Amino acid sequence: MEWELNSKEPIYLQIKNHMKLRIVSGKLKEGERLLSVRDYASELKVNPNTILRVYSELENDGLIITQRGIGKFVTDDVEKIHNLRKELSIELIKDFISQSKNLGFSKSEIINLITDMYEEES
CATH class of the missing domain: 1.10.10.10 (Winged helix-like DNA-binding domain superfamily/Winged helix DNA-binding domain)
Incomplete structure (x- = not known):
């Protein structure tokens, strides 16, 4: 497992x-x-x-x-799977944004964090 x-x-x-x-x-x-x-x-x-x-x-x-x-x-049903993947991603993003706001990050800081982390992962 x-x-x-x-x-x-x-x-x-x-x-x-x-x-x-x-x-x-x-x-x-x-x-x-x-x-x-x-x-x-x-x-x-x-x-x-x-x-x-x-x-x-x-x-x-x-x-x-x-x-x-x-x-x-x-x-x-590939479309059903694609839609679920999108829904799950949106949930994660909303949670991340909410928690980041609670930590005091601004919109631009959140965007920069995501961009930086995306580039590090690539």
């Missing part, structure tokens, strides 16, 4: 958010088959009902689909 569950939020929500990130980042590709409920629960050492809930919510969100008798798959 490439990440650790914590006790700060419900386990199912941590798993759901992690799967969303794997989908939007391309680590789980469009149309890729997911592990069975039992296999994923075993891998994460959680109750299968937890994974069942995660899969159900992701399916309700349109991020995964069920092919009866075959399994569950990541949606092949």
